[in-house]
Amino acid sequence: xxxxxxxxxxxxxxxxxxxxxxxxxxxxxxxxxxxxxxxxxxxxxxxxxxxxxxxxxxxxxxxxxxxxxxxxxxxxxxxxxxxxxxxxxxxxxxxxxxxxxxxxxxxxxxxxxxxxxxxxxxxxxxxxxxxxxxxxxxxxxxxxxxxxxxxxxxxxxxxxxxxxxxxxxxxxxxxxxxxxxxxxxxxxxxxxxxxxxxxxxxxxxxxxxxxxxxxxxxxxxxxxxxxxxxxxxxxxxxxxxxxxxxxxxxxxxxxxxxxxxxxxxxxxxxxxxxxxxxxxxxxxxxxxxxxxxxxxxxxxxxxxxxxxxxxxxxxxxxxxxxxxxxxxxxxxxxxxxxxxxxxxxxxxxxxxxxxxxxxxxxxxxxxxxxxxxxxxxxxxxxxxxxxxxxxxxxxxxxxxxxxxxxxxxxxxxxxxxxxxxxxxxxxxxxxxxxxxxxxxxxxxxxxxxxxxxxxxxxxxxxxxxxxxxxxxxxxxxxxxxxxxxxxxxxxx
Ligand SMILES: *Cc1c(COP(=O)(O)O)cnc(C)c1O
Numbered sequence: 001x002x003x004x005x006x007x008x009x010x011x012x013x014x015x016x017x018x019x020x021x022x023x024x025x026x027x028x029x030x031x032x033x034x035x036x037x038x039x040x041x042x043x044x045x046x047x048x049x050x051x052x053x054x055x056x057x058x059x060x061x062x063x064x065x066x067x068x069x070x071x072x073x074x075x076x077x078x079x080x081x082x083x084x085x086x087x088x089x090x091x092x093x094x095x096x097x098x099x100x101x102x103x104x105x106x107x108x109x110x111x112x113x114x115x116x117x118x119x120x121x122x123x124x125x126x127x128x129x130x131x132x133x134x135x136x137x138x139x140x141x142x143x144x145x146x147x148x149x150x151x152x153x154x155x156x157x158x159x160x161x162x163x164x165x166x167x168x169x170x171x172x173x174x175x176x177x178x179x180x181x182x183x184x185x186x187x188x189x190x191x192x193x194x195x196x197x198x199x200x201x202x203x204x205x206x207x208x209x210x211x212x213x214x215x216x217x218x219x220x221x222x223x224x225x226x227x228x229x230x231x232x233x234x235x236x237x238x239x240x241x242x243x244x245x246x247x248x249x250x251x252x253x254x255x256x257x258x259x260x261x262x263x264x265x266x267x268x269x270x271x272x273x274x275x276x277x278x279x280x281x282x283x284x285x286x287x288x289x290x291x292x293x294x295x296x297x298x299x300x301x302x303x304x305x306x307x308x309x310x311x312x313x314x315x316x317x318x319x320x321x322x323x324x325x326x327x328x329x330x331x332x333x334x335x336x337x338x339x340x341x342x343x344x345x346x347x348x349x350x351x352x353x354x355x356x357x358x359x360x361x362x363x364x365x366x367x368x369x370x371x372x373x374x375x376x377x378x379x380x381x382x383x384x385x386x387x388x389x390x391x392x393x394x395x396x397x398x399x400x401x402x403x404x405x406x407x408x409x410x411x412x413x414x415x416x417x418x419x420x421x422x423x424x425x426x427x428x429x430x431x432x433x434x435x436x437x438x439x440x441x442x443x444x445x446x447x448x449x450x451x452x453x454x455x456x457x458x459x460x461x462x463x464x465x466x467x468x469x470x471x472x473x474x475x476x477x478x479x480x481x482x483x484x485x486x487x488x489x490x491x492x
Pocket of ligand 1: 073074133134135136166168169210214239241242263278280
């Protein structure tokens with residue numbers, strides 16, 4: 001049943017007596033007619049009706065608090081509500097970025113702590129919290145790469161990326177003024193090291209690698225890759241969007257990476273989808289630290305005679321004096337609320353808990369893999385990390401495509417997997433269950449995927465006409481993205 005607009009729930013008798021007459025003059029000189037209001041149009045609705053209205057609206061879209069959300073590459077895990085409560089504490093939420101530094105010592109301490117924890121997690125000695133998305137971290141990393149080579153008077157123009165890379169990778173490379181060059185994957189879905197060696201030259205500034213890669217596979221010869229890249233004088237960059245698979249198990253710094261960005265909104269628990277806010281901290285090796293964005297946080301050494309107390313209570317301060325820094329990459333100091341959530345998440349799980357996150361994420365992805373492998377084609381057939389990429393080739397019969405499988409899943413109450421990415425898998429279905437799902441949820445999802453496979457042969461129109469159970473049927477996706485007034489596809 002369609003949900004009415006709140007204005008349609010209007011019952012004048014409920015509240016009207018509580019709203020005082022407006023004392024703002026109605027006749028504002030020069031106001032265009034279309035902006036004039038004869039009456040104040042606020043719907044009169046009783047509190048329980050308001051609550052029900054918005055709760056009902058909130059269930060029209062799929063979200064991770066409503067049901068399973070196996071969208072690959074996005075780490076759509078359940079985000080503990082305690083993190084929301086903590087970042088909304090007035091001492092955090094009501095801070096103003098122009099406040100005197102003596103009044104934000106707690107915030108600086110939290111940021112410094114988070115920097116130290118992210119150093120520990122990545123195995124690298126320095127971190128900036130300033131970038132506000134994964135892609136923003138990539139761009140920052142590319143600026144750092146440019147600064148590193150420029151400081152050595154070694155102008156380099158190219159950045160290598162595997163052909164399985166996320167679309168933001170080439171975009172960031174181009175934005176930073178480099179030319180992206182694709183390296184093919186081998187038959188195991190890893191970087192083809194021979195092709196890499198051939199592509200390396202004095203022009204190459206860096207290799208940007210996602211590890212585990214977008215096929216959900218660990219780049220198991222990363223040491224060989226690292227040696228080859230460094231022998232050529234280039235830097236090794238890690239897109240750490242898939243860090244959920246490595247927490248507590250392996251450190252990018254130990255694998256030879258010089259620069260790593262993390263997606264706090266994926267791995268470290270901030271609700272995402274719908275465009276933000278996010279956070280993409282960048283960790284770097286000691287050699288690159290001096291190029292990090294300003295301001296950095298510095299510890300103010302109290303004068304010895306002052307008995308350990310520094311002037312005006314300032315123990316931590318902003319450091320703008322970094323002559324080789326690439327400058328600021330964002331206004332102020334990053335998306336602070338996301339940093340608080342990440343700190344709360346790391347603190348509440350601890351080292352053991354974080355390791356457990358990675359282990360269960362890997363276990364869950366392999367559970368899906370083994371539950372579907374006899375029915376859905378697995379082009380790169382190997383134990384996976386936190387996600388698994390099937391192909392819908394077997395289901396492309398009776399005029400059906402992977403898109404139809406994804407749409408049919410909505411009728412079972414699931415969000416669809418990521419489809420048609422990575423590009424090197426034909427009709428890709430990329431699934432990431434995350435560690436927060438139970439075995440019962442995974443079993444039910446596997447059963448739904450197997451039923452959809454049977455329907456491709458026995459009842460293909462169920463897929464062609466899907467979804468039927470959602471508030472709107474199949475949309476013209478381009479129009480739905482560009483016009484808020486979405487249109488239905490009535491017939492195919
Ligand atoms: C999500 C993702 C990105 C981009 O991160 P944003 O925060 O969306 O900008 C980059 N690489 C990979 C592998 C990703 O999954």
